[in-house]
Amino acid sequence: MEYLLHILVIAGIYIILTLSLNLIVGYTGLPALGHAAFFAVGAYISALLALNFGISPWIGMMLGASFAALTGIVIGASSLRLKGDYFALATFGFAFIIYSITKNWVSVTRGPMGLPGIPGFTVFGLALDSTFSYFILVFLFVLITIFIIRRIVDSPFGRVLKSIREDEIAAESLGKDTTKHKLLAFVIGAFFAGIAGSLYAHYITFIDPSSFTIMESILILLMVIFGGMGSIKGSILGATILVVFPELLRFLGMPGAIAAPTRQMIYGLVLIILMIKRPQGLLGRFRFG
């Protein structure tokens, strides 16, 4: 039971990450490849504030997410001048630089040794220390994220985002400031990834750079595409399946040395087959190509 709840907490955190990336990739059509960077900023800022200054995780979460959004402004404003593959490459490059900072700025982040003993959340003086309480907490945040992302994509602002995805020049010709819209979508996505990072840090109580690699960014992108670009239900489904699936492999009794690479190989295969056979993913409405 405890184990099942743990998997659900992790799935919830990935649902927030996937929804936030879906806003950028699925709804706005920006091929962003560095989402783990914002996840990292949220996690590290929130954890460092709690560890070094005893700041409450709640405030840390808001500051972490704001920092992630700020990072999003810097990365977005510079990368959005580029189109297509070059935009993807720029976000990728920035994400690598953030990853190197978490790994190499040892005096602050402790580098590869990671940050242990991150304090958990407290509610009215009561410490959330059971997996069940975190399940409730993460579940609430997933609901809030779904609610806000849904409001965004159904608003006039969201319609502009979708029109940018379909035909940017047409959107521009209708007088929409497409750069401003793209940047805003990027920054909102970064903010929610920061929230996910903070939840992750205070739940696991230990973070190290290995959770924020480029491969992590690709995994989040895989969740978005697998579930379906531009579909909220798809993101929930995609994240849940891809978090639960590796755990199932464990039950098949595969030895660890084979199970880990097999899981990755299947991820790779899923990406290829999706691109060839079903680029819109499981529930996506937006079929790119």
Next chain:
Amino acid sequence: MLLQLFLNGIIAGSIYALIALGFTIIYRTVKFFHFAHGAVYAAGAYFAYTFAISLHLPFVLALFLSAVMTAVLGVGIDRFVYYPLRLRKAPNLAFLIASFGVFIFLQYLIAIIYGNRILILRTWPVKEGYKIFDAVITPTQLMILIVSILLMLFLWLFIQKTKLGKAMRAVSDDPLAASVVGINPDKIIIASFAIGSALAGVAGTLIALETNIGPTMGWPAILKGIIASVVGGGGSIPGSMFGGFLLGLAENLGMWKIPSAWKDTISFVILILFLLVRPRGFFGVKPEKEAV
């Protein structure tokens, strides 16, 4: 000290340049980032290991066979993965994601077949290096340098002078016009994947002489290759070689002032600077105008 860093930079640069060159030859014809090129490079090292160590073939033969096998692998990736996407006229993002898929698949396939342990290809003992003033270059490093420079010169002549090379340039400039004059773009794509991948195989084999080989060796390599290619000028052949040497030198000369943990970060900072200030790179002709 500085001379040694310079030499190290040139040697690292020659490998980066080979990877970038192979990547660029493919990029010119297909116009998307073939990330799986990194896995082909790693496969090259493992093919060479299988031929030279497991099957006890002479090294030169193993090098040649590894190049042939990687060429087959590269063409296979194109036929089984990219070709169906091309038929569907899929956007660049689909190719990019599929190439990640192929990369991940191959890397972990290698890990399953050979295990995660580190392998050593070199069968001969390490010889004492030649001294140039206060810097040292080993015979292996010298060989890597000579082989890669010869290959680059050979490729350059091939692209400039032969009929196939000219056809490749034509398809790169304008596939439609090229097909009008009777060039089959599909054949050119196959040729590009074969040549580009063989170069990756050679690069993988050469680096295996200098360092150990592991399943994850392809990832940093393809990142450097792509950065070198972009910095040199997306699609420019001399540009990609220049970019490779520039990266190798920047990384190693950077070690003079910057702690070595930041080595990999240097090339990404260079990438970002170039993307922001001069996206067409050193030798690029015109700014990229690509739709997603």
